[in-house]
Amino acid sequence: MEAFQLLYHIFPCVAFGFMAANEAISQAAQAKGSLHITDLGMKHKLQCPSLIRTLASRPEGPPTLLITTLTSNVHLLELEAYMKSLIEDASYLTRYSNGVPHNIRVSYTMSFNSRESQEKGNHYTSTVMHLHKYVKERKGSLEAIKKLSPARLTVVEQDANHNGLFFHGQFLEALHCYSAIFYSLEASLPRHSPQRMKIVRLYFAKEIWNIIAYEGSDGTERDEQVDPW
Structure with a gap:
């Protein structure tokens, strides 16, 4: 993971992928008071901090934010610690609108069983350099995402052909x-x-x-x- 984070800071193509995904979500979520973001492949730990800062600086004030991620038991404790650090960081992001402070609030869950995911128009799914690992089960993976009915799906993948037959x-x-x-x-x-x-x-x-x-x-x-x- 340290090697990938180093690559992120040195190689602009990688950073651009994360930036483009965040920009697509922030544009689609304008004026939304609450957002539910399903982040597949959060192990990179690079997308959410900048997205939270972008949402916190919105002219209309930051939204209430729920982040859902999927992980294996191997990475569960590590990701829980990371999500808690995101919540702490978000608590310091305050923006004043007409003299009234607005605090961005972040909560998280490790499953799709959330009522907020059922609210139409406020659910966004992002997968950055992750979905290709399940390309053999692509139909099932995409069907599972489709059932979430996200307002926007952002997919960032390497444009290469590594799935040949020979x-x-x-x-x-x-x-x-x-x-x-x-x-x-x-x-x-x-x-x-x-x-x-x-x-x-x-x-x-x-x-x-x-x-x-x-x-x-x-x-x-x-x-x-x-x-x-």
């Missing part, structure tokens, strides 16, 4: 894709810098290994281009 095609696609990424990193980080080595070894190496060496349910890095989505 090893040769997957290998060539990975070679071309990651060669371009590493070439882009040259502009920010020297090839042998400690930061770059950490990003490559702890993040990209795992992705590449999964793409070319794993099949079946173990092959989770299955990015697809925009048309199949």
Whole structure:
């Protein structure tokens, strides 16, 4: 996770994806007094802080905010601590409108069983670099999201074809894709810098290994281009 957060601050394409998703949600949620955001793949811990700051600075005042996330038991305690820190940070964001203070309020749940999710027009779903891991069950995953009836669904994924049927095609696609990424990193980080080595070894190496060496349910890095989505 540290490697991805480092990549986020160095590689503009990653940061732009999070920024675009937040902007889409904030525009769709204008004038809404309460929002329910389902954040799939919150383990990155990068989207919500900036989104909360954006919502807190709205001219009409910040909304009441409910954030839902899905997680496994392995990451449960870590995510609960993170969500509580978001609530504490949000409590300091106060904006005055006509002399009246408005405080943004954040609560969270770990399941979809919330009455607020049933209120039409205030539910937004965001998935950043996460849904491709379930591409083999895409129909079921998208049907589950559809049942939530979100006012807006934001999907940020890598535009690559890592879900081919044959090893040769997957290998060539990975070679071309990651060669371009590493070439882009040259502009920010020297090839042998400690930061770059950490990003490559702890993040990209795992992705590449999964793409070319794993099949079946173990092959989770299955990015697809925009048309199949």
